[in-house]
Amino acid sequence: MAEAPKISIAELKTPVTGTLVVLTDENLDFGAAARAAMKPSGDLFQRVAKIEKFTGKRNKILSLAAPSGLKLEHLIVAGTGKSKEMKAEDWLKLGGAIAGRLPAGARNVTVLAQTPGGKLGADEAAQIALGIKLRAYKFDRYKTKKKSGEDDESKTPAADIRVAAEDVAGTKKAWVAAEAVGSGIVLARELVNEPPNVLFPVEFARRASELKKLGVQIEVLDEPAMKKLGMHALLAVGQGSERDSRLVVMRWNGAKKKSEAPVAIVGKGVCFDTGGISIKPAASMEDMKGDMAGAACVTGLMHALAARKAKTNVVGVIGLVENMPDGNSYRPGDILKSYSGQTIEVINTDAEGRLVLCDALAYTNERFKPKLIIDLATLTGAILVALGQEYAGLFSNDDKLAERLTEAGKVTGELVWRMPLAPYYDKMIDSKFADMKNTGGRFGGSITAAQFLQRYIGKTPWAHLDIAGTGMAAHNTEIGDSWGPGWGVRLLNEFIAAHYEK
Ligand code: BES
Ligand code: MN
Ligand code: ZN
Numbered sequence: 001m002a003e004a005p006k007i008s009i010a011e012l013k014t015p016v017t018g019t020l021v022v023l024t025d026e027n028l029d030f031g032a033a034a035r036a037a038m039k040p041s042g043d044l045f046q047r048v049a050k051i052e053k054f055t056g057k058r059n060k061i062l063s064l065a066a067p068s069g070l071k072l073e074h075l076i077v078a079g080t081g082k083s084k085e086m087k088a089e090d091w092l093k094l095g096g097a098i099a100g101r102l103p104a105g106a107r108n109v110t111v112l113a114q115t116p117g118g119k120l121g122a123d124e125a126a127q128i129a130l131g132i133k134l135r136a137y138k139f140d141r142y143k144t145k146k147k148s149g150e151d152d153e154s155k156t157p158a159a160d161i162r163v164a165a166e167d168v169a170g171t172k173k174a175w176v177a178a179e180a181v182g183s184g185i186v187l188a189r190e191l192v193n194e195p196p197n198v199l200f201p202v203e204f205a206r207r208a209s210e211l212k213k214l215g216v217q218i219e220v221l222d223e224p225a226m227k228k229l230g231m232h233a234l235l236a237v238g239q240g241s242e243r244d245s246r247l248v249v250m251r252w253n254g255a256k257k258k259s260e261a262p263v264a265i266v267g268k269g270v271c272f273d274t275g276g277i278s279i280k281p282a283a284s285m286e287d288m289k290g291d292m293a294g295a296a297c298v299t300g301l302m303h304a305l306a307a308r309k310a311k312t313n314v315v316g317v318i319g320l321v322e323n324m325p326d327g328n329s330y331r332p333g334d335i336l337k338s339y340s341g342q343t344i345e346v347i348n349t350d351a352e353g354r355l356v357l358c359d360a361l362a363y364t365n366e367r368f369k370p371k372l373i374i375d376l377a378t379l380t381g382a383i384l385v386a387l388g389q390e391y392a393g394l395f396s397n398d399d400k401l402a403e404r405l406t407e408a409g410k411v412t413g414e415l416v417w418r419m420p421l422a423p424y425y426d427k428m429i430d431s432k433f434a435d436m437k438n439t440g441g442r443f444g445g446s447i448t449a450a451q452f453l454q455r456y457i458g459k460t461p462w463a464h465l466d467i468a469g470t471g472m473a474a475h476n477t478e479i480g481d482s483w484g485p486g487w488g489v490r491l492l493n494e495f496i497a498a499h500y501e502k
Pocket of ligand 3: 270273291350352353378379
């Protein structure tokens with residue numbers, strides 16, 4: 001990761017040196033602080049705006065170097081469009097758009113977080129700061145020659161960035177929470193971006209164990225421990241790999257009542273998915289390093305909750321394996337006995353995620369008796385066919401839970417789209433030889449995968465998020481160009497904050 005900028009919250013004073021960022025709207029109006037700062041430059045901005053056809057549209061940036069009359073190196077004007085219509089996610093994106101246009105040499109940057117219309121709330125200002133943090137993230141650890149930022153002006157420089165806000169105390173407080181979430185997202189991104197020779201199950205478990213520093217209780221189950229518990233489905237997936245499998249339990253007990261039933265979040269952590277004996281084609285197989293994005297999200301979320309000391313009990317469980325072809329691999333035709341006691345006929349060793357999850361889910365449900373379970377998994381290529389990379393697939397046995405996740409998706413922009421579950425699809429995974437098969441054929445591939453999982457959660461309110469489209473191989477957005485987007489951390493943080501911290 002590149003050297004990150006230092007972001008702090010400051011008082012709304014107008015600096016006279018360095019780089020100044022001000023906000024404008026579709027009327028090219030400014031807040032009082034910006035107006036005062038720009039006054040010595042006369043009508044410079046209006047003239048440049050006209051020449052450049054800058055009209056204050058949202059996330060459009062006008063950058064003036066050495067603006068005459070001012071002692072600034074750069075004056076940067078960021079458009080908000082109709083600023084009154086801006087929602088939390090829009091302020092986040094605006095922060096990202098600003099960070100993306102900071103000049104490469106900028107060291108001393110002040111963002112005046114004030115709207116033309118007047119006061120900007122603490123949460124909104126903190127979202128701008130979070131957007132800056134996320135946009136500044138770069139995964140360039142393995143580039144020995146060119147570090148991003150040195151040769152490309154669109155890359156955010158390492159700098160001191162002050163977000164100057166009207167409500168300084170409120171914004172500082174909001175930033176503590178937002179920065180915690182930001183660090184959780186960065187952790188999730190790192191985990192997804194890391195190559196599979198570096199991030200294998202034992203190393204992933206070691207990195208998750210570092211959450212101890214934040215007060216998260218960690219348990220790491222090794223293969224003998226999982227064997228003893230009867231997790232033969234999860235273990236079968238990892239048995240062809242030289243790398244040992246692990247199951248990690250992360251507990252954050254922030255509720256007043258320590259005994260209160262937790263919210264449980266379970267993640268698929270296939271550190272590399274070759275498909276196993278049902279081997280995948282070579283094209284794009286390297287992307288399968290991201291097949292642990294569900295587990296990365298769970299780990300990033302636990303980081304976020306602990307770092308902001310969330311007042312709630314949450315347990316995160318991740319199943320970590322590597323799916324490899326080998327003389328000792330599991331085979332199509334094998335019948336596995338899962339932790340729950342149900343038996344599974346393996347049809348395709350590339351449908352491995354559900355085998356990892358079924359043991360993690362059943363174990364989590366039985367041991368923690370959670371009030372609800374949400375799992376995240378890069379589970380099926382079929383969800384990419386159905387929804388592309390914009391929405392994650394949401395499957396749930398509980399309407400209220402589904403609605404709350406959908407709502408949190410709208411607030412954060414991490415969108416989910418509900419898909420069906422029904423007895424018809426469940427039948428498709430009945431097996432001739434065992435209780436079920438691990439695939440249901442070509443049709444409705446994401447649904448039959450979800451039906452499989454549903455057989456392991458009993459009556460507990462449960463939601464499954466298929467993040468094969470959203471969790472990895474992300475395209476560029478205002479909040480970054482990281483291949484691993486850290487998808488789901490903001491979604492689940494919002495879901496928990498909105499409903500389970502009262
Ligand atoms: N990890 C893959 C799903 C995947 C595909 C994730 C593309 C991200 C991008 C999963 O383990 C898998 O291989 N699923 C199979 C299931 C099939 C064999 C029933 C698939 O989707 O083809
Ligand atoms: Mn697979
Ligand atoms: Zn997989």
